[in-house]
Amino acid sequence: MIAPRLIARAILRVVPAEHAAWAEAMACEIVAARDDRRFAMGCLCAAMGLRLRTTGGRAMEQVSERPRMTAVSCGVVAALLGLVYLGRTGAPATMLAANAGAIALGLAGVAVPRRVLLSDATALFTAFLLLATALLGAAADGAARWLHLGVAVQPSLVLLPAAILAHLTRRSALTAGAMVVAALALAWQPDRAMAGALLAALLAGGRRSGPVPILAAAAAFAITLLRVDDLPGVEWVDGVLFSAVARGVLPGLAVIGGTAVLLAPALFALRDARADTRAFGATWGAVVAAAALGNYPTPLVGYGGSAILGYLLAAACLPARPAARAIDPVPAMRDAARDDRLFRLA
Template identity: 35%
Template sequence: MELAEIESARAAWSFALGCLILALKLSLAEALPQAWRRVAYAGGPTARHGAACASAAVLAGSVFMAWAGAPKAWPWMNCVSLVFALASLALLPRQRLQSDASLRASLCLWMGTALLVSTALEPTAGLSGRWLRLGPVAVQPTWLLLPSLFLLSQRLPGAASAAMQRRTGLGLLLAMAGLTAQMEMCWLLLLGCLLLLRSASQQSGPGQTLLACLALLCAGVASQSWQAPPAQAFVDQVLLQAWAEGSGLALSWLVPATLLLLWPAWRQGQAGEHGLLWAGILLLSLPGWLPTPLLGMGGSAILGYVLSLAAVPESGTRLDVHRRSASAAAPPPEPPRRRRLRLALPKLRAR
């Protein structure tokens, strides 16, 4: 009725667009607090601490980009990516991902297949890796899938069979093949070092050591054609950029924000591999071999960090696995026997 009474078509379109924006604002104002509440209370301590640290790091990087003269849309794009990542983390079945070994192995296989299939994407000029364009948004499958793939390949205590280990190993092999075809030397080197550390710290047999050696061999093959990507302001070497500009004030909040990414591993022993993974990514980003995660422009790194928190097994998950296995091994209790009541009646003697 309101649109019919408006004479100008331009005014009608403005009125309809304003109603749409108002409806979106109201729906977001109702949905975002619920999503954050699910992240804060439904998840374990690793998800809570990781979500808070990711929010602080993205906020620190956005403030630096806005202060140092980056394109005006970049800080907002990082914040939108953070909101989308937190909402996705809230919707994921984290408890099942942390306890169901069969689901973890199947996801490893599917993610490795996706990384291999992403090789068919055309490379973008001036950018490293492959990019998947979803309308106006471009994401990098390696950043999205590889951190979660590595963490999902971690064997749960007492909950892995030979078939699950074969699926996990096959997923890692497919991921290595895809990274080798894309000449991702840094990711292969990081994956090989992490698998070596895992095989040394766990009694995982020769399988993990063989996969680590294979990843390092693929890194050597990829290094023959690898070239360092050209540095881009506010994307690569963000800390060195702040240092070169003499922004001591910016470094005073960027360096603590970088260390915050490792806070979940320091607080929770189960998140040790998560901390090692992102510590290696941060080290490789210092010379500019990888983009600076979360501090610089890049929604794929934000999504990769937040979504990988769902693959970290919580401390309570391990206890639940042992309780289920113990209860399954124990025989069922015997039903109580019925006792028959016998009444001792006095016998009458015949006279």
């Protein structure tokens, strides 16, 4: 008799207030069942599961309340785990230095005012730089995606994610035109990975993207699928998601963990109605998918400062906090009444 009653009291205190009615019913059943400890323990496990799910959901809500800080933090952690992978697998010191420098430069970019990153000028500059790269950039095996600025830089990875967010935020004719030019440039280069990322982001943006940019991105992606893209893989850059596991436990965990961390904002974006946060998640989800399916740079955890810069600059484009929402006092009063009833029953 004593143990089931103690379990019933524990359930009343563990279960979240929104499930108070269920807790009260279970407590009555446990007391009525007397010595059925198996049933009581099953109810207690279910109550603890409800508490963990509710607590986890609230923690996710608190994190998603700060999308910019969350994305920047995830980017830095993922890039640092990438340094662990490079260091443990014997990558040249220059690669570690380049990625570390990209982290520092990206954090400096986070300090740039958000209105500058989200301006029409940023989107237009990105579009015409991508077009110039397709025409004049460094080419390899028929693909022209890079500019040599002391080190090879891929402008599409650095600037396109931020330009997409600028378009979704401003939704002007200039930014829409910039998306069309960017799509043309990606088809010309060709860059299948970033063309797919552009299409995924605009689709995630929904109506704010506009039909013309979406159609241009879809056409560009289709063209890249038809064009030959057989660049050979580069060690520590391509195929990292699979080769890291074969290199050892720590490198494998660093790459898998880093990839999970960089995609975490995409999971938070699933709970957010904002077009920019959904597009941010779709962009980097598409880049990771491309890296898993072909010889494309593995973002943040592999060698390459372009993705690190691009991720942090795009993160800086996200709002510091979501728009203020009106507070409905009725649910709060209802929760208070449930808490009071639980206290009296316990």
